[in-house]
Amino acid sequence: MFLVALSFAYFAKALSGSYMKSTITQLERRFDIPSYLIGVIDGSFEIGNLLVIAFVSYFGAKLHRPKIIAVGCVLMSIGTFIIALPHFIIGRGNISGTINVFPSFPPGCEGESNLSMWIYVLLGNVLRGIGETPVQPLGISYIDDFTSExxxxxxxxxxxxxxxxxxxxGYLLGSLCAKIYVDIGFVNxxxxxxxxxxxxxxxxWWLGYLIAGVITLLSAIPFWFLPRSLPMSGHQGAAPCPPEQTTEKYLSLMYFIPTLRTLLGNPVYLIYLCVTIIQLNSLIGMVTYKPKYIEQHFRQSASKANFLMGVINIPAVALGMFSGGLLMKRLKLNIMGAxxxxxxxSVIGYVLSLFFFAMSCDNAKVAGVTLSYHK
Structure with a gap:
């Protein structure tokens, strides 16, 4: 049951994360914000994660892990709903891309109100990052503690x-929502x-966040009813400490620093850390801006770009994971070998990604932007 619940939580957080990336061009147009600001908003998820990951991983493993994961899922859900909130605040849009703000706003405040709406998206994404923090480390450690090797x-x-x-x-949901006009239900x-x-x-764009938020909220429900520990038949690991010993022994920063020092001295962990940095450095930028690149340079709709991202790129990742596991089994690699x-x-993949710099398409010819009106 824990495995099913954790898998559903992984699915929910991956769905909402990929949907966030699929709405980049929609958010740019809706709030009239530049691409660099979208990069900041997208990176705010990792900022929220970074704020609490070390403490949650260390202290959370000594407490009731399923309930902490449940709290994290609830926070992710709230953050996802907050991202959709601006749609219900700023009113209906018009064809030119500007916003018709509700009359409650004083004259002259429309532009300022519209400009500040992206802050809700940023704060919601930060909260998503904080909520996602306990899912992976506590979930994997729970499996490792209560199953055989x-x-x-x-x-x-x-x-x-x-x-x-x-x-x-997530990308298929983004493709579907991109086909629906932003003010569906509010206009004829x-x-x-x-x-x-x-x-x-x-x-x-807001509709998918509501759907993703509900799915994430549902993923929290099973964790509230799972036990703190499970029977460990034939498991070689050490049994968890009783709650009273946990409080005395671990809930103190004096044990946190030495543990962190020991961890950073582990060569396997350092290699894995470098691997993660290299992979994310070459992947995040591509996944974030590739849909926009497809839209602008190949003149495709946002719906088509998101569909292509979902059905082409993601299966390639799955194929890489499967073939990597197959090679590791055939080569019989130990931990250091792995x-x-x-x-x-990862280094090979990063080097290959640099070839993107050599690829380019001519800019779209737009009168008044890339061409003069006299040509």
């Missing part, structure tokens, strides 16, 4: 596989004269 790898593999499926549904759709292929079109293998393949 040979089964732990299988269970973790199942969870990781589900986490790859989440982005597929027969009066809308533009199509999703029009550069002025803004899809129902770390070196991961580091080598």
């Amino acid at each position: 040979e089964n732990a790898a299988l269970y973790v593999g199942c969870v990781q596989t589900i986490s790859v499926v989440g982005p597929v549904f 759709m027969e009066t809308i004269t533009i199509t999703p292929a029009d550069a002025r079109w803004v899809g129902a 770390a070196r293998f991961a580091f080598g393949t």
